[in-house]
Amino acid sequence: MSTAVQAQVLIIGAGPVGVTLANLLGTYGISTLIIERNLDVLDYPRAVGIDDEALRTFQSAGMADAIVRDVIQNVPMRMYTADRRCFAEIQPTTREFGWYRRNLFSQPLGEATLRQGLQRFPHVELRSGVELLDLVQDEQGVLATISDAHGMQSYLAAQYAVGCDGGRSTVREKILKLPYEGKTHPAKWVVIECDGDPLDAPYTALHCEPQRPYVCLALPYGVRRWEFMLFPGEDGEQMLAPAKVRELLREHVADVDALNIIRARVYTHNSRVAGSLVCGRICLAGDAAHITPPWIGQGLNAGLRDAFNLAWKLAWVLQGRMKPALLASYHDERHAHVKAMIDLADLFGAVLSQKNRLLAWCRDKFFLAIKDIPRVRDYVLQMKFKPMPSFHSQAVMQGDPRNRDDLVGRMFLQSLVETGEGEVMRLDDLCGSRFTLLSWRCDVLPAATVDPDLRRRMQAFGCDYLQGVRSRSGARGVPLTGSGTVIQDHENKLNAWFKEKGVDWVLLRPDRFIAAAGRADDAPAVMQLFLDRVAC
Numbered sequence: 289m290s291t292a293v294q295a296q297v298l299i300i301g302a303g304p305v306g307v308t309l310a311n312l313l314g315t316y317g318i319s320t321l322i323i324e325r326n327l328d329v330l331d332y333p334r335a336v337g338i339d340d341e342a343l344r345t346f347q348s349a350g351m352a353d354a355i356v357r358d359v360i361q362n363v364p365m366r367m368y369t370a371d372r373r374c375f376a377e378i379q380p381t382t383r384e385f386g387w388y389r390r391n392l393f394s395q396p397l398g399e400a401t402l403r404q405g406l407q408r409f410p411h412v413e414l415r416s417g418v419e420l421l422d423l424v425q426d427e428q429g430v431l432a433t434i435s436d437a438h439g440m441q442s443y444l445a446a447q448y449a450v451g452c453d454g455g456r457s458t459v460r461e462k463i464l465k466l467p468y469e470g471k472t473h474p475a476k477w478v479v480i481e482c483d484g485d486p487l488d489a490p491y492t493a494l495h496c497e498p499q500r501p502y503v504c505l506a507l508p509y510g511v512r513r514w515e516f517m518l519f520p521g522e523d524g525e526q527m528l529a530p531a532k533v534r535e536l537l538r539e540h541v542a543d544v545d546a547l548n549i550i551r552a553r554v555y556t557h558n559s560r561v562a563g564s565l566v567c568g569r570i571c572l573a574g575d576a577a578h579i580t581p582p583w584i585g586q587g588l589n590a591g592l593r594d595a596f597n598l599a600w601k602l603a604w605v606l607q608g609r610m611k612p613a614l615l616a617s618y619h620d621e622r623h624a625h626v627k628a629m630i631d632l633a634d635l636f637g638a639v640l641s642q643k644n645r646l647l648a649w650c651r652d653k654f655f656l657a658i659k660d661i662p663r664v665r666d667y668v669l670q671m672k673f674k675p676m677p678s679f680h681s682q683a684v685m686q687g688d689p690r691n692r693d694d695l696v697g698r699m700f701l702q703s704l705v706e707t708g709e710g711e712v713m714r715l716d717d718l719c720g721s722r723f724t725l726l727s728w729r730c731d732v733l734p735a736a737t738v739d740p741d742l743r744r745r746m747q748a749f750g751c752d753y754l755q756g757v758r759s760r761s762g763a764r765g766v767p768l769t770g771s772g773t774v775i776q777d778h779e780n781k782l783n784a785w786f787k788e789k790g791v792d793w794v795l796l797r798p799d800r801f802i803a804a805a806g807r808a809d810d811a812p813a814v815m816q817l818f819l820d821r822v823a824c
């Protein structure tokens with residue numbers, strides 16, 4: 289067996305989270321090796337929901353447009369009472385982060401697209417048919433023992449490893465021996481899919497019928513999915529018999545015998561999170577780190593948030609820009625949010641899959657009674673119940689009076705901006721894989737007064753300076769200049785945001801979270817402080 293440093297990062301598991309992480313690391317210039325036990329992408333859809341934060345993550349990896357080609361965007365979710373009246377609809381109108389908030393995708397197609405994305409990077413390699421046998425770490429790095437498809441064992445060395453190896457993660461269970469805290473819900477569900485969608489129902493429908501709660505949704509390219517709850521005493525495997533499957537569908541389609549059923553599977557809902565997401569040089573992401581019931585379509589999205597949060601931190605540490613201790617912020621920032629999402633999904637599940645007829649009747653009466661109260665309707669319709677990440681960690685600048693703590697740790701909006709060359713583009717595409725100091729209608733780093741060493745430190749840290757101005761400000765045809773790169777607010781959204789928040793600048797991380805924010809005069813001092821805290 290031979291040992292060589294194979295990569296800066298070793299990813300175990302090439303599911304959607306592992307491959308997204310590899311795409312992001314590839315974008316940041318990090319040599320990455322991703323190993324996967326299976327030879328191919330699994331050919332059946334599991335997760336279906338892709339939200340706006342996930343699309344923003346793909347955008348950062350240069351993959352959003354390719355992914356969206358196979359996505360149904362802006363799909364509502366409706367909830368129905370026991371007697372089939374719609375008592376709530378979720379269809380957010382916001383595109384605050386540049387994308388629709390509720391979208392449905394086909395996981396096998398999405399994964400194939402993400403794998404194609406890896407081919408852009410000579411420094412990223414995917415090895416399939418490879419199983420992890422062991423993983424050890426010391427102060428220098430990690431060493432994996434692997435076995436290939438022929439049973440040949442060898443070693444792989446890397447500086448960091450990330451376990452993206454699913455709910456039954458070897459990295460979490462066998463290597464790190466971490467608890468997977470939470471519960472497995474007692475009810476099993478049968479998931480059935482057919483092609484040639486027989487229904488005209490382009491939304492996700494949650495049917496809260498106590499006699500058998502079920503979910504019905506439309507996936508890309510004419511696939512229709514149903515998920516039926518099973519009752520105690522109903523055997524999952526027996527319910528997959530073709531006659532049983534058609535029996536489940538009989539009252540939901542006109543001609544059940546004409547359906548082309550392409551798959552039927554049994555699954556259980558889990559609500560679990562690993563005790564820690566960072567153990568020295570080994571991290572966990574995706575289902576290896578947490579697992580969420582599907583009710584609010586957040587399982588995969590949570591994993592993609594992990595990838596976005598972790599990728600730049602690994603890159604900055606590996607490139608010697610950021611202190612390695614800052615990697616701990618990955619756990620701090622993700623663990624709390626994941627827990628909040630799981631709790632919300634559990635609450636949805638408990639309310640919507642109520643089997644007690646009296647309680648279900650009370651629920652329906654209650655929701656029907658409040659559904660037309662404008663504030664309630666807006667709260668549900670706009671998905672305001674969704675817990676948005678809000679970080680308090682070492683990787684954001686909290687606790688300095690010159691800094692706006694209430695804005696720090698939240699995701700910044702994304703709008704269209706116009707460059708000096710007149711090109712209209714999404715803000716994130718302009719920020720690229722960097723930190724961005726974005727000022728609004730002022731120069732917060734004027735060359736005449738600001739220590740040139742600060743600009744040098746920012747540059748070395750990987751931070752650019754953009755100066756935002758109102759659209760069509762200045763004289764017609766005269767280029768706008770400043771000590772930063774001047775951009776125009778193409779949609780007037782930055783103007784509204786900065787006006788409402790009352791700050792003159794924000795410091796954006798590569799994952800588009802606000803690391804610091806404040807008034808013009810304070811920017812140089814806060815920037816110095818931030819760099820003192822995080823930079824090497």
Ligand SMILES: O=C(O)CCc1cccc(O)c1
Binds near residue numbers: 337365582583585
């Ligand atoms: O977000 C969506 O539209 C789907 C959410 C969902 C709910 C219940 C089951 C499931 O597989 C997905």
